[in-house]
Amino acid sequence: MSDDATRPTLTLGTVLFNWPADRLRDFYARIADEAPVERVCVGEAVCSKRLPFYDEVLPDIVERLKASGKTVILSSLMLPTLPRERAMIDGLVATDGVLVEGNDISTFSKLAGKPHAIGPFINVYNEGTLAFLEKQGAVHVALPPEMPLTAMAALAPHAKTATLEAWAFGRAPLAISARCYHARIHGVSKDSCQFVCNQDLDGLPVDTLEGRPFLAVNGVQTLSDAYVNLIGDLRGLCARGIGSFRLSPHTCDMVAVAQAFRDVLDGACDPAEGERRIAALLPQARFANGFVHGKPGHQRIAVAAE
């Protein structure tokens, strides 16, 4: 079920990479003014050490987005373990006029009983889990990026109150660790990491020994090299009950990405044209949609016209 029961919506995921405060402020200002997305996620999901560099600008970002009519979602940390990391959720749930997105089960005791969102880093694979989370107050559930279309189709009829969302654009988040790979690759310790992850605004490329692009490292997170792009799959996903699509921010023109997805969802642009528009925005990128087709995630599967 989508927000007005028929029109599929777009969610801009939170920025997963270590972007400087100025860049974040400018990025979200433009999103607020120009991007045709219904929801915008804000906040640090990957590494709590990055937050002090931009937490001062967050309240302004949130206000700016709210003023533009966007639903603001505050994203929680994926792997909180330190006391100060665990306390971060308290700040999120104390914020007025936003929806909080839990990205770790440690947030559940704070989220249960009020409307909230479930982020793509919580494992919602089946109707038993979905029903439990809906009873707890989940109104928006981002499904795991590896979930195939067949499973989404089987799950969607069970959604009573929650909108189901698919990971539709951007490098796929594949793993999270206690170990910081950026620090390891740069030969520094995690505790004195010198914030080396700020050098790679879309992630640090990891290639195989024969030079084939494979993965991308983002601090403690590992993502795919390929950019997930489901613009050609949108109609099939909508037909099977997916009500929202997540666009994960990269340094490319995200307003143009959102516009392309919006146009395809609205029928103002056919999927093939949508593919061409996305490809033109990222001439160097490789695209993939294997996960939704139940294939290896790195593969790109041609979608037959429906």
Added chain:
Amino acid sequence: MTAATLASPAPAANTPAPRPWTKKLELVCPAGTPAAMRAAIEAGADSVYCGFADETNARNFPGLNFSPTEMADAIAYAHKRNVKVLVAVNTFPRAGSPGSWHKAIDTIAAAGGDAAIVADIGLLDYACEKHPKLRLHLSVQAAAASADSIRYYVERFGVKRVVLPRVLTVAEIAALNKEIPCETEVFVFGGLCVMAEGRCSLSSYATGCSPNMNGVCSPPSHVAYHQEGGAFSSRLGEFLINKVPAGVPMPYPTLCKGRFTANGETSHIFEDPASLDASLLIPPLAEAGVTALKIEGRQRSRSYTDAVVRALRAAVDAHARGKPIDSRALMSLSEGATTTRGAYQKTWR
């Protein structure tokens, strides 16, 4: 602090409080097959863990695991020898067809299994509703790494023990045990996941086979070895995972233990092909309030199981008697003969 010690009455003034680190640790041993289970019991397991031969458990490999009948027989066999059987149903049920996962839980309850090891919220909900007497352990696949997560599972589903993800230091485990009302079980030996388990789809990305959905990681069916000139290479799906000079041992191409290039340097970017050996950390782990030590390796041979369980039995017994631990017996059993203490030491990060 464990549930048992929390529940104990305060000691009388003239009785010295028991030193928590003298409490004997429970040794939880892998049982990939009925034969391996008998070997583990013979070698001194306090508990064994195993799974059904389907997608319901995270070691869904050909030739491994138990049919429902074998499971019932195994439970009876173990119980006669005063050994507990913990059954892993620790993948995430498939949307639209949760039947085999529900049946697995029902079978454990009917056969008198000592606990079900579960990761999925929906399945925990099913188990505690349908079988309120069945003891539930939280699988490492649930990646419950903080006291808040663990307390949630305890309060909502009555979880009695949590298998801790391999991302915590010993100091963090000690702090955690003071905050949670359940037992903790930690990995002491065997393969090492560097990623938070249950939250990793690297294998899925390269091969289409998912730990969460299919119970497999970097599966042998997608591995290929090649010899070209003087070099030996291993692939997982289409991706080159490692290349070594011919004659040098080639580790199994688990994705996160491969050699890759980043920032102009080639290295084991995620983890070296080493295995976990925390046997020398048994005293601090006991002191940290851990209840049980888990040995990884349901996919390993019967003889490996026998040797590892014997060595760790000796280590746990030595610790209980206040004797030093001899880790030499374990050295030869490690993958690539190199070991790490993993995340238990902060420098690992």
